[in-house]
Amino acid sequence: xxxxxxxxxxxxxxxxxxxxxxxxxxPAGAQPTGAPPAGDAASAAMxxxxxxxxxLTEQAARERIAGDDAAARTELALRKxxxxxxxxxxxxxxxxxxxxxxxxxxxxxxxAAGATAKLVAHSGSRLDLVKAKLDAAAAKAPAGKVPGWYxxxxxxxxxxxxxxxxxAAKAFIKASGADATVVRVETTAELPRLFYDVRxxxxxxxxxxxxxxxFSVNGGFVTAGHCGNAGAATTGFNRVAQGTFQGSSFPGNxxxxxxxxxxxxxxxxxxxxxxxxxxxxxxxxxxIGAAICRSGSTTGWRCGTVQAYNQTVNYAEGSVSGLxxxxxxxxxxxxxxxxxxxxxxQGVTSGGSGNCxxxxxxxxxxVNEILTAYGRTLVTSGGGGPxxxPxxxPxxxxxxxxSASGSLASGGSVYQPNPYYYSSASGTHRACLDGPTGxxxxxxxxxxxxxxxxxxxxxxxxxxxxxxxxxxxxxYYRWRVHAYSGSGAYxxxxxxx
Numbered sequence: 371x372x373x374x375x376x377x378x379x380x381x382x383x384x385x386x387x388x389x390x391x392x393x394x395x396x397p398a399g400a401q402p403t404g405a406p407p408a409g410d411a412a413s414a415a416m417x418x419x420x421x422x423x424x425x426l427t428e429q430a431a432r433e434r435i436a437g438d439d440a441a442a443r444t445e446l447a448l449r450k451x452x453x454x455x456x457x458x459x460x461x462x463x464x465x466x467x468x469x470x471x472x473x474x475x476x477x478x479x480x481x482a483a484g485a486t487a488k489l490v491a492h493s494g495s496r497l498d499l500v501k502a503k504l505d506a507a508a509a510k511a512p513a514g515k516v517p518g519w520y521x522x523x524x525x526x527x528x529x530x531x532x533x534x535x536x537x538a539a540k541a542f543i544k545a546s547g548a549d550a551t552v553v554r555v556e557t558t559a560e561l562p563r564l565f566y567d568v569r570x571x572x573x574x575x576x577x578x579x580x581x582x583x584x585f586s587v588n589g590g591f592v593t594a595g596h597c598g599n600a601g602a603a604t605t606g607f608n609r610v611a612q613g614t615f616q617g618s619s620f621p622g623n624x625x626x627x628x629x630x631x632x633x634x635x636x637x638x639x640x641x642x643x644x645x646x647x648x649x650x651x652x653x654x655x656x657x658i659g660a661a662i663c664r665s666g667s668t669t670g671w672r673c674g675t676v677q678a679y680n681q682t683v684n685y686a687e688g689s690v691s692g693l694x695x696x697x698x699x700x701x702x703x704x705x706x707x708x709x710x711x712x713x714x715x716q717g718v719t720s721g722g723s724g725n726c727x728x729x730x731x732x733x734x735x736x737v738n739e740i741l742t743a744y745g746r747t748l749v750t751s752g753g754g755g756p757x758x759x760p761x762x763x764p765x766x767x768x769x770x771x772x773s774a775s776g777s778l779a780s781g782g783s784v785y786q787p788n789p790y791y792y793s794s795a796s797g798t799h800r801a802c803l804d805g806p807t808g809x810x811x812x813x814x815x816x817x818x819x820x821x822x823x824x825x826x827x828x829x830x831x832x833x834x835x836x837x838x839x840x841x842x843x844x845x846y847y848r849w850r851v852h853a854y855s856g857s858g859a860y861x862x863x864x865x866x867x
Contacts, residue, residue: 415642416663416710419671423698424661431661434465435712438660441467442711443793445657448483451795452476457494458523461659462486470494470523490526492552497521498680500528500552505682507546508689516542517560517723520681520695523658531558560723560731562683571641571665571708573607574628576615582667582706584718585650585737586636587746588777588859590629592737594706594718595620596687604628617744621688624720625740638749640708643670649713649751652787653738656711662696663711664719664734666704669726674698676711683721683733690720693733699726709734715748747775747859767802770863778811778853778860786862791818791848797867798841799827801849805834809856813838818846830854 420431438461445459448469457470467485471477472493480487504511504519511519515538519530528548532539532555539555571583574593581597595618598604606612612634618626630636639647643665656662656676663673674697682691696709700722709716717734724730741748767773774786785791805811813836816823829836834856851860 413642413644413648415644415671416648416673419663419673420661423673424675434661437465438656439654439712439714441465441657441660442654444483444485445469447793447795448480448485451479454493454495457490457492457497457526458521459485459657460524461657465659467657470526472496492526494521494523497523497526497528497552500548501680501682503548504528504530504543504546504553505689505691507542507548508682508684508691510545511542511684511689512538513684513686513689514561515539516684517558517562518681518683518689520678522678525554528553529556530554531556531560533558533561562685562721562723562731562733571667571706573667574612575605575609576602584706584708584740585640585715586638586749587627587741587744588636588749589746590616590627590634591636592625592627592718592740592744592746594720594735595624595626597626597706598628606634619743621685621690623692623739623743624690624735625718625743627740627744627746636749638751640665640710643667648710650710650715650748651713651751653715653741653748654711654787655736655738656714656716660711662698662709662716664698664700664704664707664709664732666700666707666719668701668703669699672698672700672704672726674732677731679736681733685721690733690735692736692739693720694736696732696734697729698732699724699730700732701725704732709737713751750776767804767861767863770800770802771865773861773863775859775861776851778851778857780853780855780857782857783850783852785816786849786851786864791846792866794844794847795867796843798839799847799864799866800839801829801837801862801864803829803836803838803851804861805836805853806856806858806860807834809834809858810854811856811860812836812852812854813862814850814852815840816848816850817842823848 417428417431420426449456455471455473455476457472459469462468469480469485470488470490477487501521517531517533522529530539536555543553573582576598583591584593598615599618600615602615604612613628613630616629638650642648658676660676662676678695681693681695683693705719707719715737717736720733720735722732803813810832811834813829814825815827817826827838827840829838
């Protein structure tokens, strides 16, 4: 086949009409001129839960998902651009993105991106170092008196939580050697505990215990670490032999992954507990303040907002670092369930406090950390579909800022970052594609021209592996991976300005 013709055909592809728009930059709620359309992310059950828990109309819930996704992408771009001056970001009044900076000269860059700049005293890296000091001394914090600690970007401090008296919390801060001028003690009624009994999503069993699948990955699924140890056998919701724990980490972390046998096929779905599924499209991290929903077998879909990242939670069984704090409620039996922002996987439930009658706080282990720890790949809607589950991807591309992987049937294509695109400043885009041995995979960089996607660079030889580079102006871009002949797993690495 003539590869020039193939590239031209790709350039003519348009996203389906009628899909909801996503804002990538500019004021929250405003559609930037010429931005490409993006998919409608929410299931009916998720929208209903957002209406109930967040007090939104259905249309407002849809707009919230799109706006939160846009804010996450803008935050990522500013995090890269601001460097050491970046001190955190969150959604403020009117869901407008607020970005904290520790250098006054950087405020203009935040404003130019359509966000609100807030000048603060401490950089994000300094706050992280203070929290790291507390983490190193976690054994000195009594769980019943010091429930946890986290970086609060809104107040530019590190918060140490105290249950009842603040004496133990203050003693813990002093014993840690952390800079007390950056730390504040906050009293709380929380007493976090692990939800052992049942996990969100489909149930699985470990001996006499029951947990739930977090998200499907190549070869199996990820879940909470306190569900089982490496080597433990599992059976599925139907009590049919299912798989074996390949790795587990708890405390310190709260994650694990289970390899399944040939009777089970990982799918890009989360049980919506209303007779259907929510399709998982990727794992872009939502901004602080973004709406987030979880699926659990005790209380179904429950929604709230992201409150903080990288919290250490001091359970009675040991402390766990790197958890995300939310104000969504949960109850025993919900633990281990899937957390989603739209169609973007966020993590698996670890534990929390309170309940869904009086309200509560719930923590989850971020899914991207789990994937990195075990070298797993999230099964998504762009990864080959129900009939072609991804296999272990090649690993020949390294040294790039972003990575993606999946599996394709011969003749198939997928766009990365799945399922949308990225907003980029002017400069050079670079990518590397590692396809299965003996196949012919191609790589195309596409730019949105205001009405359609056009190919601006390509790697389209007869080989399995390709590279591409392009220097261009600011705009919206995406990578297209195409299986020209042959099928199997691929790995993509890319860097943009």
